Amino acid sequence: MRFPRCRLLVLPALLAACGPDTTLSTFNAEPEVEVLAPADGATVLAGVALTLLGSASDADDAARELTARWFVNEGEVCEGTALASDGSTTCGITVPAAEALAIRLQVTDPGGASAADHVDLVITSNGSPNATIVSPVAEGVYYSDALLVFSGVVVDAEEEEEALTVWWEDGATRLDAVEARPTSTGEVLGYATLAEGPHAIELHALDSAGNEGVATVLIDVGPPNSSPSCAITAPADGTAGGEGEAVTFRGTVADADVAADLLGVTWTSDKDGILGASTPTSGGSVTFPYSDLSISTHVVSMQVTDEVGATCTAEVLYTVGSPPTIELELPILDEVVNEGDSLTFSAIVSDGEDAPGALLVTWESSLDGVFYEDPPDSTGVAQFLESALSVGDHDLTVTVTDSDGLYASALGTFTVNGIPSAPGISLSPASPDTDDALRVTIDVASVDPDGDPVTYAYVWSLDGVASAASTSAMLPASATARGEVWGVTVTATDGLGLSPAGTASVTIANTAPTLSSVTLSPDPATEDDVLVCTAGTASDADGDTVSVAYEWVVNGTALGFDSDSLDGSSFNRDD
Numbered sequence: 368m369r370f371p372r373c374r375l376l377v378l379p380a381l382l383a384a385c386g387p388d389t390t391l392s393t394f395n396a397e398p399e400v401e402v403l404a405p406a407d408g409a410t411v412l413a414g415v416a417l418t419l420l421g422s423a424s425d426a427d428d429a430a431r432e433l434t435a436r437w438f439v440n441e442g443e444v445c446e447g448t449a450l451a452s453d454g455s456t457t458c459g460i461t462v463p464a465a466e467a468l469a470i471r472l473q474v475t476d477p478g479g480a481s482a483a484d485h486v487d488l489v490i491t492s493n494g495s496p497n498a499t500i501v502s503p504v505a506e507g508v509y510y511s512d513a514l515l516v517f518s519g520v521v522v523d524a525e526e527e528e529e530a531l532t533v534w535w536e537d538g539a540t541r542l543d544a545v546e547a548r549p550t551s552t553g554e555v556l557g558y559a560t561l562a563e564g565p566h567a568i569e570l571h572a573l574d575s576a577g578n579e580g581v582a583t584v585l586i587d588v589g590p591p592n593s594s595p596s597c598a599i600t601a602p603a604d605g606t607a608g609g610e611g612e613a614v615t616f617r618g619t620v621a622d623a624d625v626a627a628d629l630l631g632v633t634w635t636s637d638k639d640g641i642l643g644a645s646t647p648t649s650g651g652s653v654t655f656p657y658s659d660l661s662i663s664t665h666v667v668s669m670q671v672t673d674e675v676g677a678t679c680t681a682e683v684l685y686t687v688g689s690p691p692t693i694e695l696e697l698p699i700l701d702e703v704v705n706e707g708d709s710l711t712f713s714a715i716v717s718d719g720e721d722a723p724g725a726l727l728v729t730w731e732s733s734l735d736g737v738f739y740e741d742p743p744d745s746t747g748v749a750q751f752l753e754s755a756l757s758v759g760d761h762d763l764t765v766t767v768t769d770s771d772g773l774y775a776s777a778l779g780t781f782t783v784n785g786i787p788s789a790p791g792i793s794l795s796p797a798s799p800d801t802d803d804a805l806r807v808t809i810d811v812a813s814v815d816p817d818g819d820p821v822t823y824a825y826v827w828s829l830d831g832v833a834s835a836a837s838t839s840a841m842l843p844a845s846a847t848a849r850g851e852v853w854g855v856t857v858t859a860t861d862g863l864g865l866s867p868a869g870t871a872s873v874t875i876a877n878t879a880p881t882l883s884s885v886t887l888s889p890d891p892a893t894e895d896d897v898l899v900c901t902a903g904t905a906s907d908a909d910g911d912t913v914s915v916a917y918e919w920v921v922n923g924t925a926l927g928f929d930s931d932s933l934d935g936s937s938f939n940r941d942d
Contacts, residue, residue, distance in 0.1 A: 414576030
């Protein structure tokens with residue numbers, strides 16, 4: 368709005384008519400003032416920040432010499448400040464909570480002349496934003512190890528939703544890690560995990576006037592999620608059916624955390640891909656009829672998924688067409704063979720369309736993988752020997768595959784027993800004679816790779832020929848004679864197999880003869896006595912003829928041998 372202005376015009380002709388005695392005074396023009404924003408009659412929100420913009424000019428003075436004052440409802444809000452060089456002036460206010468707002472801009476020049484402009488505004492109340500939590504919900508099931516979806520909507524009647532300040536809280540704790548930036552339509556979406564236990568989740572929305580809206584939901588977060596369990600109950604594994612023939616797959620599902628009918632079930636084939644989906648009953652039963660499987664042997668999988676993505680998978684083998692047949696003959700069930708020994712494998716196979724030579728038989732062990740693969744002979748017999756399989760319990764799978772890729776399998780079990788290691792042994796004494804019994808010492812014990820206890824067997828030999836003189840770790844002295852070479856072979860057994868042998872041998876040496884007694888007389892003796900030494904009975908364990916030699920010793924000095932006779936020996940001092 369512009370106020371009326373009056374200007375004085377001084378004309379030269381009039382000045383001349385006034386005569387030389389007339390006195391003239393200079394006229395100071397008033398500034399021209401205009402409020403540029405907000406526009407007159409505009410509507411503004413209570414509580415929001417508002418910038419007032421105006422401009423002014425003066426015919427006599429520069430813009431910087433002018434002083435501006437802003438008034439709101441006749442109260443001054445921005446004191447006199449100089450205008451900018453372009454004649455503009457601003458003032459920031461917060462819209463009060465009133466029905467109307469009168470804005471006035473007054474500008475004064477250095478000569479004291481002033482002018483004003485004003486606008487009238489309509490004030491509307493600024494309501495709080497509205498916040499709504501979509502997720503999580505009070506009745507939901509949540510886990511401490513799974514992401515929770517934080518979803519909500521914020522709406523404000525006066526401001527753009529994107530301009531709102533939005534955040535999530537858990538009780539009194541602000542969840543700064545959860546994304547909370549609203550879209551243009553007010554949607555808010557974020558993710559986070561929460562610890563096990565009760566939680567008070569709040570969604571806050573704040574507008575520019577400081578008005579706040581809050582939504583709250585109480586939830587309970589449980590322990591880590593348990594994966595579902597599942598099983599296919601029909602058809603039986605390895606079942607076959609004709610092309611186009613309907614087969615009904617059945618199964619059971621369960622979950623410790625949610626009802627069975629909340630689980631998702633998907634059926635797939637390793638040959639045909641995704642077959643379809645099922646909805647479990649509340650009791651966990653699943654049914655899936657299907658009739659479009661291609662001609663092949665299929666691994667049909669049932670995958671069960673809970674509400675947070677944990678899965679369980681069950682599989683069944685099902686053949687469409689006419690697969691070959693197989694009968695496992697050898698090894699017999701649970702047969703045991705010792706390490707390094709040959710084991711016979713044999714199966715009989717046939718096919719309604721293919722000759723035996725077109726079939727392939729594959730032998731696979733749970734320990735060694737595929738260890739043999741070959742067609743059967745012309746009669747359908749697949750047979751071979753194998754001695755290099757790993758020690759342990761083997762689950763055997765024998766598979767015959769025809770030219771169409773159809774196959775059948777037979778299962779068996781066998782065990783390769785690990786034999787003990789060879790013992791390290793020695794004989795004692797190391798240099799025996801005929802009086803000595805021989806004993807075996809186990810210097811290095813045998814070790815069984817399966818951890819089975821071991822026992823030892825002893826075989827004695829005389830001059831390289833097995834002897835029955837002993838079957839234990841001791842050979843009596845009565846069994847030996849001088850010059851004989853006795854040996855022993857020791858093997859360990861775990862009850863199933865024998866270890867490599869440990870061996871040792873010794874040569875029996877000569878046994879010294881024995882003398883039953885020796886007497887010296889007289890006793891006591893005097894200086895003049897002749898001493899007589901008498902030997903008792905002499906014998907030899909080896910049966911050799913023996914003789915006796917006498918050696919006299921005086922005060923520790925040997926005097927030599929006196930006689931080889933058994934009749935005795937005498938010693939005279941004069942000798």
